[in-house]
Each structure stands twice: as C-alpha cells, then as structure tokens.
Amino acid sequence: MSVPLEHDYIGLSDASRSSVESSNISSDSETNNVLNLKATELSLGLPGFSKNFEENGCCTKFEPKNFMLGAKRGFSDVNLDVNGGFEKVQGLKGDLVDGVVKVGEEKKKDAVPSAKAQVVGWPPIRSFRKNTMATNVSKNGDAREGSSGSGGCLYVKVSMDGAPYLRKIDLKVYHNYAELSKALEKMFSCFTLGQCTSNGVRGREGLSESNLKDLLHGSECVLTYEDKDGDWMLVGDVPWEMFIDSCKRLRIMKGSEAIGLAPRSVDKGKNRN
Amino acid sequence: MTDSGSTDPTRIPSLPEVFLKRTFSLINSTSDRNSLSLVCKDWYNYERLTRRHVSIRNCYAVTPEIVAARFPAIRSVSLKGKPRFSDFNLVPEDWGADIQPWLSVFVTAYPLLEELRLKRMSVCDDSLEFLAMNFDAFKALSMLSCDGFSTIGLEAIATHCKNLTELDIQENGVADVGGDWLSFFPENLTSLEVLNFANLGNEVSFDVLESLVSRSKSLRVLKVNQKVSLDQLRKLLVLAPQLTELGTGTFSGDLVSSSVNELESAFSKCGNLQTLSGFWDPSLLYIPALYPVCGGLTFLNLSYSVLGADELEQILTHCKLLTRLWVLDTVGDKGLEAVGSHCPLLEELRVYPDDPLDQQSGVSESGLVAVSNGCPKLHYILYFCQRMTNAAIVAVAQNCPNFTHFRLCIMKPHEPDYLTNEPMDEAFGAIVKTCVNLQRLSVSGLLTDLAFEYIGKYAKNLETLSVAFAGNSDAGMEYVMRGCPKLKRLEIRDCPFGDSALLSGLSQCESMRSLWMSACNLTMNGCKKLAQEKAMLNVEVIKDEDGDDSLANKVYVYRTVAGPRKDAPPFVVTL
Numbered sequence: 001m002s003v004p005l006e007h008d009y010i011g012l013s014d015a016s017r018s019s020v021e022s023s024n025i026s027s028d029s030e031t032n033n034v035l036n037l038k039a040t041e042l043s044l045g046l047p048g049f050s051k052n053f054e055e056n057g058c059c060t061k062f063e064p065k066n067f068m069l070g071a072k073r074g075f076s077d078v079n080l081d082v083n084g085g086f087e088k089v090q091g092l093k094g095d096l097v098d099g100v101v102k103v104g105e106e107k108k109k110d111a112v113p114s115a116k117a118q119v120v121g122w123p124p125i126r127s128f129r130k131n132t133m134a135t136n137v138s139k140n141g142d143a144r145e146g147s148s149g150s151g152g153c154l155y156v157k158v159s160m161d162g163a164p165y166l167r168k169i170d171l172k173v174y175h176n177y178a179e180l181s182k183a184l185e186k187m188f189s190c191f192t193l194g195q196c197t198s199n200g201v202r203g204r205e206g207l208s209e210s211n212l213k214d215l216l217h218g219s220e221c222v223l224t225y226e227d228k229d230g231d232w233m234l235v236g237d238v239p240w241e242m243f244i245d246s247c248k249r250l251r252i253m254k255g256s257e258a259i260g261l262a263p264r265s266v267d268k269g270k271n272r273n
Numbered sequence: 274m275t276d277s278g279s280t281d282p283t284r285i286p287s288l289p290e291v292f293l294k295r296t297f298s299l300i301n302s303t304s305d306r307n308s309l310s311l312v313c314k315d316w317y318n319y320e321r322l323t324r325r326h327v328s329i330r331n332c333y334a335v336t337p338e339i340v341a342a343r344f345p346a347i348r349s350v351s352l353k354g355k356p357r358f359s360d361f362n363l364v365p366e367d368w369g370a371d372i373q374p375w376l377s378v379f380v381t382a383y384p385l386l387e388e389l390r391l392k393r394m395s396v397c398d399d400s401l402e403f404l405a406m407n408f409d410a411f412k413a414l415s416m417l418s419c420d421g422f423s424t425i426g427l428e429a430i431a432t433h434c435k436n437l438t439e440l441d442i443q444e445n446g447v448a449d450v451g452g453d454w455l456s457f458f459p460e461n462l463t464s465l466e467v468l469n470f471a472n473l474g475n476e477v478s479f480d481v482l483e484s485l486v487s488r489s490k491s492l493r494v495l496k497v498n499q500k501v502s503l504d505q506l507r508k509l510l511v512l513a514p515q516l517t518e519l520g521t522g523t524f525s526g527d528l529v530s531s532s533v534n535e536l537e538s539a540f541s542k543c544g545n546l547q548t549l550s551g552f553w554d555p556s557l558l559y560i561p562a563l564y565p566v567c568g569g570l571t572f573l574n575l576s577y578s579v580l581g582a583d584e585l586e587q588i589l590t591h592c593k594l595l596t597r598l599w600v601l602d603t604v605g606d607k608g609l610e611a612v613g614s615h616c617p618l619l620e621e622l623r624v625y626p627d628d629p630l631d632q633q634s635g636v637s638e639s640g641l642v643a644v645s646n647g648c649p650k651l652h653y654i655l656y657f658c659q660r661m662t663n664a665a666i667v668a669v670a671q672n673c674p675n676f677t678h679f680r681l682c683i684m685k686p687h688e689p690d691y692l693t694n695e696p697m698d699e700a701f702g703a704i705v706k707t708c709v710n711l712q713r714l715s716v717s718g719l720l721t722d723l724a725f726e727y728i729g730k731y732a733k734n735l736e737t738l739s740v741a742f743a744g745n746s747d748a749g750m751e752y753v754m755r756g757c758p759k760l761k762r763l764e765i766r767d768c769p770f771g772d773s774a775l776l777s778g779l780s781q782c783e784s785m786r787s788l789w790m791s792a793c794n795l796t797m798n799g800c801k802k803l804a805q806e807k808a809m810l811n812v813e814v815i816k817d818e819d820g821d822d823s824l825a826n827k828v829y830v831y832r833t834v835a836g837p838r839k840d841a842p843p844f845v846v847t848l
Contacts, residue, residue, distance in 0.1 A: 057472065105647045119686075119767065119792075120361070120363060121358065121361030121362045121363045122361070122741065123359075123626065123629050123657060123682050123684045124360070124715075124739075124741070125361070125625070125626065125629065126360045126361070126418065127360070127361075127362060127446070127658075128418075128442060128444040128445070128446070129444070129576075129577075129625065130470065132553075132577060133577070133627065133628075143784055149716060167579075168554075168579055213304075232561075
C-alpha cells in the first residue's frame with residue numbers, strides 16, 4: 001500500500017514534492033522555479049495576494065494549473081494552513097486532521113490499508129473548480145493578509161442555525177455593526193427564530209457595538225463569529241475595525257447555544273490591544 | 274454498375290469508386306466508418322480517403338505520423354492526452370501529452386486543418402502561435418482541462434486566424450497574464466460563432482468586446498468572464514439576441530445605467546437561448562430578469578452559484594423544459610426536491626460540493642431520491658454527498674432504470690450506509706442490475722468485493738469504471754476484468770488490488786483503452802510481467818521520489834500502436 005501521504009487535500013503533484021509539509025516554503029519556491037516560469041512569476045489575482053501568502057508561511061505551491069483566476073490555493077491550503085488566517089482552518093484543523101487520520105483506523109474493513117491522512121486529489125474535483133470556489137471563499141484573505149486591507153472584498157460565510165443554506169457577504173460593504181445587523185436581518189428574515197428587530201442606529205459611531213448586543217440579546221438570535229484563532233465569539237464585543245480584521249465567518253445561533261460565549265469574549269477583548 | 278462477380282454468388286459486386294467515395298464522404302459517424310473500413314480493402318481505402326474528422330482518445334495510442342498516413346484528408350481533430358486522474362493532481366507536472374509533435378506533423382499533412390479540440394493536453398503559447406500562423410484555414414479551437422498556455426497564446430490565435438469561428442476556452446490551467454488579448458482580433462473579423470472566455474481571470478476591454486459581438490452576426494455562443502458587469506452583459510445581449518448559449522459572468526453588482534426591467538427586456542428578446550451558465554456570484558435581485566428565457570432553457574449550469582433551496586426553486590418554476598441541470602450542493606435536499614417537482618423532463622443532474630470538508634452541509638440521500646421520483650427520464654447523475662444509504666440507491670434505481678452514467682461520490686472514503694452501517698455494495702448492485710444500459714460508473718463509500726462481483730456479473734455494457742478506496746482483495750478487480758466485456762477505461766486508486774488482479778485480465782487489457790492504478794498493491798515485478806505478456810501495451814510506472822523502488826505506486830497501462838513513448842520524462846518508466 002502506498003506510503004501514507006501527508007495532508008494535501010487538493011493534491012500538489014507527488015513527484016514535485018518530496019515532503020508534503022504544508023509549511024515547507026523553500027522547497028515549494030524551488031519547485032516553482034522549475035515549473036513554467038511564465039506562469040509562476042506573474043502574479044494573478046488581487047494585489048498583495050501571493051506575497052502575503054509566503055510571508056505568512058502558507059502553503060504556496062503555484063502549479064500553473066492552480067494559478068488561475070488569481071486563485072492559487074485550493075481547499076488543501078485553506079484547510080491545512082498551520083498559521084491560520086482562513087476560514088474554518090483553525091477551529092477545525094485539529095478535528096479535520098485527526099478525523100481523517102482516524103478514518104482508516106475506525107472503519108471496519110478487512111484488508112484495506114487505512115488511508116492514514118487526507119489524500120491527494122480526493123474528492124475528485126477538478127483543480128479549476130476547487131480554485132474557483134476557494135477564490136470566492138477566501139477573497140477576504142487577500143485584504144486581510146495584506147497590510148492595509150486596501151480594496152478588495154472581505155467575503156465571509158454566514159450561516160444560521162436551522163436555515164437550509166449559507167450566505168456569503170462582503171464585510172467591507174458595512175461600516176458598523178448596525179449596518180451589518182440590518183443586512184443580516186434582511187437576509188435571514190424568513191428564518192428569524194425570535195425577533196431580531198433593528199432598533200435603528202442609536203449611539204455614536206464606534207459605540208454601536210452595544211446597540212447590536214442589546215438588540216440581539218433581546219431576541220432569540222445571537223450573532224457570533226469565528227475569529228482568526230478559531231474561537232467563536234459574540235459579535236459586538238470589539239471595535240468594528242478589529243472585528244472585520246479577525247472575523248472569518250459568521251453564525252447566527254440560537255440564544256441558548258451562545259451562553260458560554262460571553263465570558264470568553266470578554267477575556268479576548270481584554271487581551272486584544 | 275459493373276457486376277464483375279456475376280458468376281460467384283459469394284462475391285460482392287463492386288461499386289464504382291466514385292460512387293463509394295461520394296457516399297462515404299457523407300457518413301460522419303465514426304463507428305459507422307469503422308465498420309465500413311472493415312468490409313474489404315477497397316472500402317478501407319475509400320473510408321480512409323474520405324474521413325474528415327478523427328478522434329484520438331489517447332494521444333499515446335498512436336503517432337501523428339500513423340494518423341496522417343492513414344487519413345490524408347482530415348480537417349478536424351480531437352485529441353485527449355493525460356489520464357483522467359490528472360484532473361485531480363495525481364499525475365505530476367510535465368508528464369507529457371504535448372500538442373506540439375502533433376502540430377509539427379499536421380503542418381505538412383493537414384495544412385488545411387480547420388478544427389482542433391483538445392482535452393488534457395499540454396499546450397504552450399508557442400504551440401498556439403505555431404497553430405495560428407501555419408494553418409490558414411484554421412477555424413475552431415476548443416480546450417478543456419489543458420494547461421501550459423496563457424493569454425499570450427490566445428493573442429496569437431486572435432491575431433492570425435483570419436477565419437476563426439470558434440474560440441472555446443473551457444476549464445483549463447490557463448494563466449491570464451492580462452494584456453487584453455481580445456483586442457488582438459482584427460476589425461474585419463466577423464466570422465465568430467463561439468466565444469467562450471468565461472474562465473479567464475482578467476478584464477477585457479469592453480469596447481473591444483462590444484464591437485466584436487456587434488459585428489459577429491453569426492455569434493451563437495457567448496460566455497463572458499467574471500469581469501463583465503451586468504450592465505455590460507445587458508448591452509451585449511441587445512447586440513446579440515440570436516444567442517443560443519450564454520455565460521453570464523458573475524451576474525452580480527449593481528445595474529448602474531439601466532434597470533432590472535431593461536435587463537429583463539434584453540433577455541426577452543433572446544428567443545433562441547437554450548443554455549445558461551456563469552452566475553459566479555448572482556445577485557438575487559436580478560434573477561427574475563432571466564424568467565423570459567427560462568421557459569426555453571434546456572441546460573442550466575448553476576454549479577458555481579451559492580444558492581439556497583428557495584432561490585433555486587424560484588428559478589426552476591420557470592424552467593419546465595430543462596433537461597440538464599448542474600448545481601452546487603448549497604441548494605440542499607430541499608432544493609433537489611424542487612428539482613423533482615419542477616423539472617419532469619430532466620435527463621442529467623450534477624450536484625457539485627461547495628465545501629467538501631464541511632460534513633454538515635450539502636446533500637444527502639433524500640435529495641437524490643426526490644429527484645429520481647420526479648424525473649423518470651434521468652439517465653446521467655453526478656452526485657457529491659457526505660453520506661448515503663443502500664435503500665435510497667435501490668429506490669433511485671427503481672425510479673430511473675435508464676441510467677447510462679451513474680457517478681456517486683460519497684466524499685468520505687470508506688463511508689458505509691450511515692443508517693445500517695453496512696457496506697454500500699447493495700446500492701451499486703441495484704444500479705448495475707437494473708440499469709442495463711449503464712456505460713459509466715463511479716463508485717464510492719465502503720465497498721467489499723461483493724460490489725465488484727455485482728459489477729462483473731451485471732454491468733455488461735459498462736465502458737468506464739472509476740474506483741477509489743474500495744474492495745477487499747484481488748478478487749474484486751478480477752470480477753470486473755473478467756466480467757465486463759465492453760470496459761474501455763478503468764481507473765482505480767487506493768484499493769487493495771495487487772499483481773494477480775492486474776494480470777487476471779490480460780485479454781481485457783488489450784481491448785481496453787487504458788487502465789490506471791495508483792496507491793494499490795502493485796509491484797514492479799507484476800507490472801513487468803504484464804509488459805512482457807502483452808507487447809501491444811505500454812505499461813508505464815510513474816515513480817515516486819521517495820518510496821520503495823520495488824513497488825509500483827502509479828501505473829498507467831494503455832494499448833498502443835506507437836510503441837513506448839519517446840518523450841517520457843525521467844519519472845515515467847516504461848516497462
């Protein structure tokens with residue numbers, strides 16, 4: 001049976017990567033040079049994209065075929081990025097890797113050697129599709145990993161418990177929590193469990209955090225977000241700028257589920273400067 | 274008509290050559306032509322002299338010289354290169370399938386070449402330039418899953434192909450280096466019928482695009498990329514109401530200079546639209562503008578659109594004639610129920626995963642069952658899901674016994690029936706037993722050798738089989754090798770099949786087009802044995818950088834008249 005391949009979900013081609021450590025930048029860079037130089041040297045996509053990847057120690061294998069539409073990362077990079085910075089990475093990474101590692105061990109099979117790790121090229125989705133979907137998901141990454149967050153969009157997924165689908169919104173479109181809350185309310189109004197009514201913008205700019213907390217706490221919905229570290233926090237605890245800087249995805253929870261979040265968010269708020 | 278065989282009742286009377294050639298030249302079907310060529314030497318000759326189109330499904334099965342020698346009058350070539358698993362990054366870079374050697378022969382053999390359709394070939398910009406500059410009659414270029422080229426190559430095509438009717442850049446590994454390649458089309462080019470640049474990343478000059486669309490009166494297929502705004506799309510529609518296929522770009526953003534009504538009005542003038550795609554990030558506000566054309570749609574590709582069930586349903590209520598639908602699994606089972614309710618004529622459904630690693634989202638067995646209940650004509654399914662049950666697939670097979678293509682991907686390897694915890698053997702057993710016309714099958718989930726026993730026993734028309742993380746022993750593969758007489762392409766990964774399984778189907782290997790096995794239990798010795806037994810096969814091992822040298826981790830076997838590859842990179846070893 002094959003030597004267990006380490007996690008590269010999307011598949012960096014085997015021959016060109018001896019060790020598949022996702023943080024092994026130098027070998028990737030060397031390999032890049034061996035590849036179609038034209039394709040790898042020209043930077044596609046939003047400004048600052050590739051540069052910031054490498055700075056952050058992300059896995060940046062620029063296969064020409066993955067280099068399209070400015071999308072240079074597939075799901076593997078997104079999900080196995082050790083240093084975090086993308087949706088679903090931090091919080092789930094441990095689970096993901098462990099879960100997959102356990103796949104082979106737990107399943108009752110007779111003679112099938114267990115797939116010890118997430119394997120290359122599974123599920124069988126074309127690179128183009130993976131990269132395109134990843135682009136749409138991680139557009140936020142470009143702005144965030146960059147210094148100023150200049151231009152670009154900040155797409156994050158928004159899910160609501162009980163709703164049958166997810167949304168994606170561009171956080172850059174909103175300037176404060178009130179706008180965000182209004183937009184979300186509109187989006188998910190058909191699924192509102194309680195009453196997430198907007199009380200309008202009260203208070204000054206920059207202090208609308210408290211408004212959001214009030215209006216949400218008065219209902220059965222609680223808006224939470226997953227931050228860079230993979231922790232789920234209550235929306236509204238930190239200044240808006242800090243929020244959009246660290247928010248990776250949003251989730252509208254039922255109030256009962258969010259009870260445990262408050263103390264942690266307070267601590268986090270204190271620890272942040 | 275001369276009847277030279279009048280005294281011998283067994284001899285076919287020979288028809289005049291002119292008559293035969295004339296008749297043969299009207300026959301387009303390749304399988305018919307293959308039959309004709311087998312009748313006698315004369316017919317073989319007439320057939321080969323009149324053939325205009327050749328499809329080479331494995332570029333290493335034959336050499337360009339052999340093709341040119343046999344068929345001197347070719348005007349249209351389809352070429353497929355890399356093994357299909359290269360789409361999933363299982364084949365290293367620089368494996369091969371370079372188009373240039375073919376072009377170099379075609380330049381002398383087929384100077385009047387008109388059409389080139391490529392799939393999984395390596396195409397560099399220089400080759401595109403070579404093509405553009407050396408084939409004066411060249412009209413149509415289509416590329417899917419190719420790589421190695423950039424928009425610079427497209428500039429050359431645009432510049433030099435004076436008679437271009439078709440430029441179809443599908444999903445490829447193409448580097449968009451900017452530079453507005455579209456502006457390289459000369460002002461006097463009016464022959465375009467197909468323009469697909471949906472999958473290129475950078476903006477093209479809208480003025481140029483507008484002008485091109487405006488003067489291309491025969492344009493029937495237009496697929497724009499994500500940088501084309503809704504406003505711009507509307508303008509293009511006004512210029513080209515004759516379109517039959519439209520790729521909309523993102524279909525998002527604000528309509529600045531017009532309104533939803535104007536957009537709707539533009540669509541309403543497009544009475545011939547049958548195919549819609551694009552919708553990379555659709556604005557739900559503008560979806561209703563599509564309603565005027567939905568009634569005539571036969572193919573709707575929403576596979577890049579994050580839509581919910583209700584949104585999909587809204588659209589589908591207008592699409593009664595739909596025969597092909599591609600969606601993302603964000604529509605959920607509820608969305609698929611809507612498919613079952615509103616699309617009774619549906620023949621093909623593809624459900625792609627939005628986020629394969631999110632086990633909470635996506636579709637399950639109930640969505641598939643709902644579709645099968647509502648769409649009895651369904652014969653093609655590609656379904657990515659997190660879990661499935663045997664019972665559901667049994668029901669689906671009952672509802673839709675006409676499957677020709679059944680591709681089920683349960684995304685977690687070795688996943689059993691999630692209700693009973695049993696292997697998924699019975700599911701695929703039901704499919705192969707019931708669907709006698711099954712040509713293509715992709716299996717997944719926890720499978721024992723029993724599943725393969727079913728396949729070998731019942732899937733007598735099966736041509737393509739894809740297997741991953743399945744089976745218990747060599748017996749599994751042996752059932753298939755021995756039981757499926759029409760098998761042309763077999764691709765296997767991560768299964769416990771070893772040398773004896775490989776060698777069990779020696780006669781099968783020759784009638785198959787290709788066999789791929791990776792991460793199985795093959796050894797170099799086993800592969801060598803196969804190579805020794807069958808001279809007409811190329812047995813290639815793709816070497817790992819590390820790994821045991823006695824094991825054969827990636828093996829690609831294919832029949833060929835070309836002998837071993839002369840362009841094999843160092844990591845491809847032909848045994």
